[in-house]
Each structure stands twice: as structure tokens, then as C-alpha cells.
Amino acid sequence: MKRIALVIISMTIGWATYGQEVIKSKVYGRLVDKTDGPMLIGATVQLFNIKDSTKSRYAVTDVEGIFLIKDVESAFYKMNIKSLGYKPYSRTVRISIEEMNFGNIFMEQDEKVLEGIEVQGAVVAMEVKGDTVQYNADAYKVNPDASTADLVKKMPGIVIDENGVSANGETVEQVLLDGKRFFGQDPLLSLNTIPAEVVQKVEVFDQKSERSQFTGYDDGNTTKTMNVVTKEGKRNGQFGKAYAGYGTDDRYKIGANVNSFKDDQRLTVIGMTNNINQQNFSGEDLAGISGGGGGFRRGNNSLMTGTQSGITQTNSLGLNFTDEWGTKAKFEGSYFFNQTNNSRDETTNREIYNGDSIQYYDEIKNADTDNLNHRLDARITYDINDDNKLTIRPRISYQNNESLTFTDGATVNGAGTEINRTENNYRSSNEAFNIDNYISYMHKFDKIGRTWSLELETNYKETDRENYYEDIAQDSITQYLTDETDYTIESTLGYTEPIGNTAQLSATYELSYRERNSDKNTYNINPDSGAKNFNTQLSNHFVSGYTQHKTEVSLSNRSMGTFYRFGLAYQYAELANKQIQPETGNFVNRFNSILPFAMGRIELGSEADVFIRYRTSTSTPSINQLQNVIDNSNPLFISTGNPELDQSYSHSLMIRFNKPNPDKNRSIANFTRVETTQNYITNETTYAPQDSVYAGGIIVQQGAQVSKPINMNGYWNVNNNTTHSILIEKLKSNFNTSLGFNYRRLPGRTNEQTNISSTYSGNIKFALASNFSENFDFNIYYDVSSNLVNNSIESIANTNYTTQTTGAKLNWIFGGGFVFRNDIYYQKYNGIEDSFDSEYVLWNMSVARKFLKNDVGELELSVFDLLGQNQSFSQSVNPAYVEEVRTEVLQQYFMMTFTYQLRRFSGAK
Template sequence: MKKFSLIMVLLVGISCIELNAQSQVQKSTVFGILKDNSDGLPLVGATVLMVNVKDSARSKYSVADAEGKFQLNEVEQAFYKVRISYVGYKTFTKIIRITLAETDLGLIKLEPDVASLKEVIVKGDVIAVQQLGDTTQYNALAYKTNPDASAKDLVSKMPGIVVSSEGVTANGESVEQVLLDGKRFFGQDPLLSLNTIPADIVDKIQVYDEESDQARLAGFDDGNTTKTMNVVTKEDKRNGQFGKLYAGYGENGLYKAGATLNFFDGDQRITFLGMSNNINQQNFGSEDLIGVSAGGGRGGARRGGDQTFITGTQDGITSTHSSGVNFSDELSAKTTFEGSYFFNNSINNNDALLNRETFLSNGSQFYSEEQQTTTNNTNHRLNLRLNHEINENNSLLLRSAISYQDNESSETTFGQTLNDEEEPINETSNSYNSFNNSLNFSNNLIFQHKFEKVGRTVSLDLNTKYQPTTRESLFEDLVLDSLIDYKTEEYELSTGATVTYTEPVGLTGQVAASYTFNNSVRNIETETFFLEENASAKVFSNELSNTIESVYQTHLPGINYSNNKYGNIFDVGLSYQYAALKNSNLLSLTNERSNQAFGNFLPSLLTRFQLGEEGNFFLRYAATTTVPSASQLQTVVDNSNPLFLSAGNPNLDLSYNHNLDFRLQKNYFDINATLSNRTSIKTSNNYIGNSTAIIEEDSVTAGGVVLTKGAQITSPTNFDGYWSVRNNTSYGVPISPIKNNLNLSAGLGYVNLPGLTNGVSNTAETYSADLKVGLVSNISENIDYNVYYQVAGSRVLNSLQSKTNNQYYTQTVGSTVNLIFPKGFVFRNEASYQKYTGINNSFDTKYTLWNMGLAKKFLKDDRGELELSVFDLLGQNQSFNQEVTSQYLEESQTQVLQRYFMLTFTYQLRNFR
């Protein structure tokens, strides 16, 4: 309470100072809209600078948003020189006098500066990176790509941006959504979006933290941001049709086929896509695979917690069939609509090997496993967004998302556990078949009202989430000769509301008061039956069945003060969260019930300082809580793998987290270089980790659950002492003499992870470091290559047994080459050598993956291409993974595609007007 009182005193003091200044100086709000003179599209990220004619120190700065709108608050009434600039456009300059409380500059159209663009291209002196407020803007002209490249290929050349099969990161943070000219593009699926957009239509790439819709409408930063990448298209590529069609066939029935078609007509954008192949090419994100727990089966040692349909795009051999459509348009001057639909079906076959060493107080035990899995997953996903300005003071925003997922999987598993002397302790041989489906619906409605006083607003945010899930599985244990049928019905219904009121304070300050209420009801009904021979009769198992009802309710009042002066932002806030969690086991003989209440203060701090036009420094602190899920609180035993059982813990407490984030972005325009650094620190009280008990002798519980010697039972437990620190640094600079871009990135990490094994605590300290050096060509569109070296290492120290300490590292050296020769001949080459060192080295952990292709372009403007390619020329492709926790270390290897040849025809569609 003392801290709370001190903060309130400071806020009141600041408010009084600001109000005193306000009484002496008249203020105004200046706003307007920036658009392209030729096609009327908004100029996202254009900079607006207002310099006081008499005192240049009293200047205002703003950046146009996704709709081209800009607003400068608390502008003193005086004469100003307005300067509006955007790369590739003529600078707009005008002297204005501010005399009114509100000054509308109206619609300002900037004209393309074609002459200066040509001059820049000739001189080869293109500005590669700019810092526009909190937006990092990359100029596509500074990065040369081949004519057939996608936006994914383009951004992978840019410093600080890393593209992998798992997603896109910018300065160490995951990019959560990609916009196209400020509009949503296929929901929140960055890889799908970037693969769909051709590189030759891209003008700029902008990376920034997008505020939440409620914060944007209220003009107040609530700390809820989404890492966003906005793709700005070239002005002459915004009207027309473009895309790609391809089909290929190879040996052993391997094939690929697909199409991407875009129809752009000003504000109206329509994109169609389709794909079918059986060579592991997947263009969907993780959101299309999750939602049905345990969908991938539970036979393996890794099946202990929440699971996803498929563990990763590189595991096994996958056949994929997908299609989608994206639509956006301005339905009227006040209404915009964005929507997308996506469908995919994937069939995955995987043979996997796994070795795990579990740490004990007096030694270790070793588990090995062989598993064969077949999974058929189908997903439908629909996203809708409607933005309507009722009038100049009222607006309405509606967002809806619906997805339906259906999954069938079957697996067979053989596993064996050995002791230190390599003597068998136990073994399992089982089969597992599951059928799962899930519907996920979420809806969000925001209403905002602006009062006559500038900066005074009120908004209401209503949200609903509904997710029913059905799971049925049949488990056969060939060792114990048992057959078990599991049926689970689960649903979650969540409703909430947030009211926010903002009030201007002084010349540059603002106060926001908010209240959030949320109520979440989750019901899990699990029925377990032991089947007699030939499934002629079912015997209900009370110990393995339960009906859990969990009600979680939160109240969150809060207050924030924010000050935005000359682009420098300071925001401090304090909320109080009261949470009540009611958990009931309705099927329990003792009718188990638990009621828990939590009360916590949640402070927050955010500040951003502009380092001139060359960069900025950002700091954010936030306290958060993590509430145990209904499944973590249940007591029923999950024995779907008799060697790796799990159960909940009704005594779990909520965890309290501290999150601190530093970011520095610096640009060096004299050498066209960019530097970024990010440090993230997280610590948690009552961290929810795992406690594992090793069964010492064969036994049977009162409910008939067989416990085999050496089997493990894992349950969630609260721990103190969790720490996580991560630093990422990236630097990019052009090497003009050889026309290459040098990209450097490095990372350091530390994790302190507590755990419990047989009642004995073990803390695993993991020190990690990684370095990547890349040399990317910037010579011409006919010569495109990327050479890189990457090394990553970790050292793990265990408090339980020092002899189990480990250190391991991975090395990768590789290159990609695309060369276009005269008469349309093309050579493509991609090779990488990977080596894993450390841990047990149970597998052959070094291999070379070499892909090569020869192609000939033909037809008008070389739109057609015929390519003969080979995948894995040396036949060495592998998939290998290592994992270390406070309780075990593990190596796994999965099935992959190996050498095949394929002949592919591709046609590039380009028709702009």
C-alpha cells in the first residue's frame, strides 16, 4: 500500500504541474489524412513534423497509421512549419497558424518523386533502413532479389529479420501478423502471408508494435501490443492481377501443384490460393494444428502435457491439401471490411526414435522408444473484421474468428526402460487410436466515443469465446493385455468486458481509468472404460473418470498516466487483480471441491525515447499472473501410456510473473547500417513446473490402475526460483565494394528451471549462446546468393547430480544460390551441413542436405519456366532434436523425405494497369 500511495502522490503532483501549465498556454489538436496522389491509398508510416517558427524546441512529431491518419495532440497555438515526408514521394511543406482547439489539415496527397527514385537507383545509394518513430522501415529497393522471389525471400535479406520453418522473428521477437498496405492478410499467419506476396511488388517493409484496437481508438497505450510486419506495395502494383501457378511430378508418385491469384483494384483486394503436394510443403501456421489436446496420440514419453495435432512441420512425411481466400475493401467512406477463409487437410506418417535419461538422486534410468504414427488433420478457419465510423465522435469495431478442426490418429509404440547397469526395468508395447474435433469461436466488439474535449474518450470492449471439444480414443496395452476406451467432452465459455475512460492532463499528458471483468467456465467430462475381450462388455473405471467444472472470475480495475512529448513516451500504471477460482470434481466419491481467491497488484511501466531520426530506446515492465488450468487441478490419473502417467494437483497456486524488456534500435545512415539489441528478463513466484515420482515396485492402485516398476508419474507443482534472461543483438551493413550485405546476429540466454524428482529438488541451469554470420548478395536480380554460418551451444548444470551436467552445440554452414543466365537458363543450388555434438550422441548427428535445380524460362516476358530438380542429392537428410529439462535429457529422431527428382512447370501472372 505504501508503494501504491507513493505512485498516486506522484501522479497527482504531475497532474497539478501539467494543469498549471495548461492554464497559461492555449493548446490544439492537429490531424489529417495522408494518401497517394495517384491511387488514393494511405501512406502508412509517413512522418509529420511540425516545427514552431519562433521556438524549434517546441516541435511535434507523428507517424501516419494503417489508414494514413495522423494526429498531434496538445499543440501550442502559434505559427508552425509543417513538413510531411515519405521515401519515394515529394516532401510536403507548408506554413500554418494554429488558432483553434482543433485544426483539421484534411486530406493531403503526396506526389511520387519518380526523378529522385531513378537518381537513387543509378547512384546505388538507396537508404536501406529508416527509424520512423517506433516503426523500423526497410526499403525494398536496397535489397536485390530474383524475379520469382517472394516477400519471404526479400525480408530474409534484411538485418534483424529471421525466417525459418517455425515463423518469422524481428529483432528477436516473433512476428504475429502481416499486413498488406495496412490491412489484415490471411489472419495471423506470417509465413502464409509472406509466401503469397511476390517480392517484385513490395516497396517497403515496416516492423512495429501495433497497439490493441481499444488502445488505438482511445489514443492511449495500454501495453497490449502485437509485433506486426506491414508490407507496403509499389504504387504501380496496386491495380491489376498477379500470381503464380505451378505443377510438378517426380519419381515414386511424388508431386506438387498450386496457385496464388491476386486481384487488386484500389481498396478492393481479393486473393485466392490453393496447394496440394506429398513432399512436406506446408503453408499453414500452428493455429491450424492446435485446439484438440492429445490429438497426436499419447503413446510416447513426450505425451505428458498439452499437445498439438502435429509436433512440427519437419516431423514425418506429410501430404497437404489447402485452399484459401482473402478479401478487403472499403465498403463506404466510413466502413471497411476485411475477411479471410482458409482450409487445409494434412496426412502425416512418421516413424520416430527417442532416447531419454531421467535424473535420479542415486543415478539415472534410461528409456528408449520406437513409434509409428499416422495422423489425418482437417482445419477450417474464418476471420472477419468490420470497422465502421458512425459519425465523427463514435466508431464501432467488430472482430470474429471461427475455426473447426477434425483429427484422426493412430500410433503403435514400443518402449523399454533400463537402469544404470543396462538391466531392463520395464517395457511397454501398445497401440493408440484417437478421434478428435474442436470448434473455436471468438468475438470482439469495441464501441468508442470521443467527447468534444480533445483527448477525452470512453470505450467499451465486449468479448466472447466458446470452444467445445470432443475426444475419443482406444488404447490397447499388449504387455498388460488390456483395452481401454477414453471419452472426453470439454467446453470452455468465456465472456468479458472492459470499460476505459481517458482524460487529457496538461499539454502532453493523459490519464486512463479502466475496469475489466472476465468470467470463464470450463467443463471437462472424462469417461474411461475397461473393455472385455473382443470389446463385448465395458467396465466403467471410477478412478480414471471424472467430471471437472472450473469457474475462473477476474476483476481488474486500473489507472494509467501517459505523457507523449516530441515522440518520447512515458507511461506508468497500476492495476489490482482480484481472481476467484472454483474447481469441482463432480464425479468424485468425496465430491472434491476447492475455492481459491487471489489478490495482486499489477504495476506496469513503459517508456520510449527517440534518438533523433536514427533510432529509439524502449523499456517495458509488466507484472502478470498465470492461473492453473482445469486439467492441472484435477486428481484423476492419465494412464494412456503406462510408463509415463500424469495427474493433476488440486493444491496448485497462481504464479506471479515479473517481465522486463529493453530494446535499442540504432541506424547509421552514413554507412546504411542498422543495429538492434533486445534484452528480456522474466522471473516467476510460484512457477508451475513438474514433479515426477518413479515407481519403485510393481503395484496396483485401489481403482485398478497398474503401476509398473520404473514408470513415472508427473504432476504440476509450484516452485520458486524460476528465472529466464535472453539477449539478442543484430547488425547489418552493406559491403559496397563486393555489393553484398553482411548480417550478424548473436544471442545469450540463461534459464533457471526448478523441478522435483522422487521428492528431491533439482534445479537445471541452462547457459546458451548462438551466433549467425550471413553474407547476402545485392548485385542484381540475376545473381542471388546467401552464404551463412550458424553455431549454437548450451551448457546445463544440474543441482541433483553434477555428473549429469551436459554441454552440447549445433553447427550449420550453408548457402543458397540462384543464377539467371542469358537465354533464360537458371541454376539453383541449396546446400547445408549440420552437426550436433554433445549429450549421448545416440544417433548419427551430422549430415549434408543438398538440393539442386536446372530451369529454362520461356513464353512472353519469361513468364513460363520448366525446372528439373533434385531434393537431397546425397541421400543424407535427417531430422534430429535435443531437449534438456530439470528432470531429464532427451534425443529424438523422426522420419524424413530423402532423395527424389521432380520436373516442375511454373507460370508467373503479371497484369498491372
């Protein structure tokens, strides 16, 4: 086996070094406006090999107008340069030396484009530049008040829905503004903050890691990124909007969004206060303090309005600031604050499958929750010189959550006889503090491709919980006090070495340590005297330490439109768990893991490409899963931990095919992911046949369930998504289709029997977006998804349900400043039982009048939920039960709103 491996490595290195005699050149220069000298960003520079077109190369200019093309073979080339708003540039050049600097190349403006003369087909809607898809904003028509979110919805392959922002089936994780971070990693907030009128181009690509960007070695760690490039004339000035509205039932909204740009220094301020469920923060602002019992449920907290659960009052403030200090230092930072109060009434209907019998659990819940969050993050880069770079990325967050919940629930059998009941009040106070810091130092040697890097990341998180559970029926009060700390330190040392002209070798060593400490103390409180008694059975102090050593070696090669990388990592890990109370105990597990990985990208012609990535990884159980303490905050659903859990080992395969066709304004893409996990952490659930005593003397009512995490093999998850986008010439509209499929195989145990739950899901989406007028803008969409669930032993739990969603949005400007807006959303749900079926129409409508100079003022009369049908319901399915949850939502109201648009630019053309 070793001989075979040596032969393969020798052949690979030999092939990679073949042809070292050929001169490889580095070609670079800068594109400058001939008239007034600004740099051209996002322009395409192509070197077309006259004798062999397969050796053609291209690049895109950066934010400073610079293009750089490496590894160009000696030959005669046709240099073609294209930039929106400028005349094409073309010349024949000879590449014959190792480094060719073309200096400043002056581009001449295309007066026809600049004067606004519309020429059919003059604006290229979409371009492909390597692994970047670029959309030209001028090719997509939106109303004058549109945001960038409204703009990108019209672009082929880009979808914005309740799940966030996606491009060709992949989730967009961050949005950049002219190549710089904008409000951290909150894509929807970023896109809704930027007005569409300042956008020149939108680029979608996989941003490489800090190390990959500096060393040139692709380590496979990427972030799906959308970069918004602003227009040259919109980069200096102030713009934004402010609004205030008041309506029936004392509904109100006040907010502002102000941007101040001056070259590289940019400041954005956003703020809002309202009681109509508008929120402009993401789920990460509520993360970190969930848990602790009491039926806490997390939902999607993206920019949604009205359809969120309960009634929410929001106060929020956000700041984003970027600047360049001299020629070497760059700063990017953001601060966000939000405060919410949510009140909700919730009804839960659950069907519980216990062997061949069914139990029914019905619950009514009233909850009031206050949440407070501060989040601060920054990124500082210092280019010491051309060969050395320092990056610092700190992040701090603080969260406080106070809630009071009343729950009344009961379980009955198939004959309708009540088995158990709970009636309780639950009060919780949770506080969390988190600080994270990333530091990297990277160095390039004189030899191109030889680098070393050192990365260090630390994280400290502290969570305090104080919860009170009052059992009304038993006339008892229980206090839960939990203190948790989580500390991680991780360091990575990397080295890269070039092999020939196209290959590169990489070696890394990673050392990390994580310690989690959870101290849970429970007290029984006398309702009359207030005296406290320590409850040993429900208390536990647990410490978990995880040490990891990881060594990795890999080889990459890039040549002739093909890139591949493969390697192997060895990981040694030790999971040391220590229980301090109520009984002492030590549990130590050691893991030796071989982690192979491979990735490759093949260009199929000038536009299409296929990307394949295979990787393996391990995952450790959480502190809550490890801690052997009983949580009976809901006595009908008791849970406990398992200190003997092992780490899981996963295989992941991803295949992505992308074929944009700019000439025909269409694109097709396919995204497939397959995952399987050994030692997957799932649940073992047991139902009490009668009132019984659980370990530690805890009384379990008849029909109540007790669950704990266990390791099982056999987990699979398969996803496939195909998107197709075309321009319908007759309608002058863009038509997007999406076809998705998901298969999930989830192992578990119920009443000491192994159950395999297999879920098959299919999804079809259609969307039609107008693209013929700024004054008449519409979007029509239809989405249907179907789910089939099969269980190996709980056949009675097999289910089939379908969700259909249809919607239409219209913005119509007419009559010299009048605006009509219409937004209709219809959802129909067919559940497992007829009682689970539901459908409703949410219809919002408004009329407005623009006034003041340049129509910067607007007065709008709107109605929310015109038909009074707004609902909120959801369904979840697992091997043990299915449930439907219905929640109180915002009801019909009318509102009058005044909006003022701020537009003050300098240097606009």
C-alpha cells in the same frame, strides 16, 4: 505512505499541467500526385522548429495520403516532405491557431527515379519515423520471382528461420497489407503469398490495441507488426502464379496463388496439394485437439519443406478478402482449410536420472495421422461518425484428428537388465470446435482526450476425444472417452481523461468468468467378447470455475520525445474447483493481487530510442493440470492432476534499445526480457523402485515414472538478444549479426527432493545477403548455439551440447532466361554422449528455363536431397532426463515443374 503517494501524484499532475497557456495546434493535410491525382502513402512530413529543433515534429501519411501532427507549439516551422519517387517539398509555415488544415499538397514526380535511372545513394534504404522503422523495397535487389519473404530477409534486423519471422530479436505476430489484415495472424504465409515486385515499402512497428488506437491512450498492449505497402501502380489488377510438378517415387505438387486487387476491394486465393511435405499453414491450425496420451508430439508447422518429421500429404485452400463499404464500414476476412496425412517412424533414446543411477529407455514408434481443419475469421469496423466507432471480430474453427500409433518401448538399468517393457497400439479420434467473438464500442467526447469504451469478448470451445489403448503383452483393451467444454466471457469498461496538454488519466474495470468442464470416462474392454466394464479409478468428472474482478488506474504523459505510463491494478479472483466423480469434493481458492505496471519510451536524438516496460500478471492452471485423474495411456510414464493448485504470479521486465542509422545503412538493436514467477506450475516426479500399487489401485511397473503438477517458487527466465546490421560497400551486400543469451531456472521435485535445473544458452548468428543484382542473388548464413544444463541434486544429469548450422542459397539468371538455383544446408550436433552426435547435409539443386512473353513461363528440373543425407533429429532436456528423437524424413527425389506467372496490372506507371 499515503501522504507520500499523494505528494507524488500532486507533483506529477502539477508538472503535467504546467504551461497550459501555450497554444497547441493540430496540423493536417493530404499529399496528392500532381500529375494524375493518386494519394501518397507512407510519405514523411516533418515540421522543423526554426528556433528550437528539439520541438520538431513529424508524421507519416496513411493509406489515404493524410498526415496528422498533434500538439504542435506556436512557432515558425520548416515543412519538409519526402516520398519515394517524388521531388522533395519544402516551405516555411507559421503555426499560430489551434487547427491548421493545409488541404491537398501536390507532389511532383521525380522523373529520374521514375525512368529507372540509377543514381548511387538516391534510394534511402531505411528510414526512422517515430517508433516505426521503414524499409524502401527498391533499395533491396531480389530476383524477379521473389516473394516478400525473400525481400525482407535482406533488410537489416529482420530474420526468417524455423521459429518464424522476427525483427530485431522480437517475434513478428502479424502482417498487414496496406494497413489491412492479411490471412489473420500468420506472418510467414502472408509474406510468401505477396510477390516482392508489388512492394514499395515495409514498415515494422508495435501496433497498439483497438482501444489505444481510438482513444490515443497507450495501454501497453501491443502487437509486433509488419505492414507491407504496395506500389501505387500495383493496386489494381491480377497477379500471382500457378505451378504443377511430378517426379520420381510418384512425388507431386500442384498449387496456385491468385490476387485480384481493385482499389479497396481485394481478394486472394491460395491452394495446394502435394506429397513432399510442403505446408502453408501455421501451428494454430493444429492446436486445440492435442493431448489425450499416446505420445502425441507437436512440432513447428510453419512453411517448411522436406525436413519435417515423417512423410506428409497436404491439401489446402485459403481465401482472404478485404473491402470498404461506403465511407464508414470496412471488412477484413479470411478462410483457411487444410487436410493432411502424416506417416512417420520414430526412434527415441532417453537417459533417465534416478538419484545416482541411470536408466535407459528405448522406444520405436510407427504412427499414421489424419488431420482436418477449417478456420474462419473476420474483422468489421464501422465508423458511425468522428466520435463513435463499432468493431466486431468473430472467429470460428473446427478440427478433426485421427491417428493410429504402435509403440514398443523398454527400460533397462545401467547393467543392461530390462526393468520394464510396453508394447501397445493406440488409436485416437479427436474433434474440436471453437468460436470466439470480440465486440467493442468506443466514444470520444468534445473535449480532446476524454473517451469511454466498452469491450466484450466471448469464447466457447468444445472438444471430444475417443481413444483406445491396446496392451499387447497384457492382452487388454482400454477405451477413454473425454468430453471437454471451455467457456469464457470477459468485459472491460474504460474511461480516459486529459490532464493538461500532455498527460492523460485512464481507469478501467474488467469482469471475467471462465468455466471449464472435463468428463473423462474409462472402460475396460474384453478382447474376446467386446464387453465393457466401467473403470472408476481412471474416470473423473471435474468442473473448474474462475471469476475475476480487476480495477486499474494509470497516468500517462507524452512530451518532448519522452513518454511514460505507470499505474496500479487490484485483482480479486476466485478459483472454484468441483469434482463430481468418482468422489465428490469442492476446492475453493481466493486470491487478492496487487498488479503494478510501468512503461516508458525515451527518444535519444532523431533516430535512437529506449523502451522499458514492467508488468505483473497472474495465470490459472489448466483443466488437465487440475483434474485429479490418472492417465496411464503409456504405463511407463503415468501422469495425474492436482486440484489444489494455486494461480501463479509473474513479474516481467522488458528493455528495448533501437538505433537505426539510415545514412550509413546500418542498425543496432538490443532486446532484454526478465521474468520471474511465484507459485510456478512445475512437475513432481517419482520413480517406482519396484512393482507397486498407486492410489486408486493402479499398478506401476518398476522403473516407471509418475508425475503430477505442483506449485513452486523460484522460476526465472532471462533473454537477451543483440542484432547489428551493416552494408558492406565493397561487396554490395548486407551483413547481419545476432548475439543471444538465455538463462532459465526451473524448479522441480524428483523422488521427494527439490531439484533446481539451470540452463544457460548462447547463440551467435551471421548472415550475408547480396544486394547488387536482380540476376545474381545469394544468402549465406552460419548459426551456432551452445547449451549448458546444471542440476542441484541430479548432478549426473548435467549436460552440455552444441548445434551448428551453415547454409547457402543461390539464384542465378543467365544466358537469356536460364536459371540456376542452389540451396545447401549443413547441421552438426554434438550431444551429451557420442551416440547422440549427428551431422548431415541437405543439398537441393535445380536448373530452369524461362520462356513465353515477358518470361511468364518456366520449366524446372530439380533434385531434393542430392547427397541422400536428409535427417530429422531433436533433443530435449529436463531435470529428470534427456532424450534424442530421430524421425523418418523425406528422401531423395527428382521433379520436373512448370510454373506460370500471372501479371496483369492497370494504372501502372
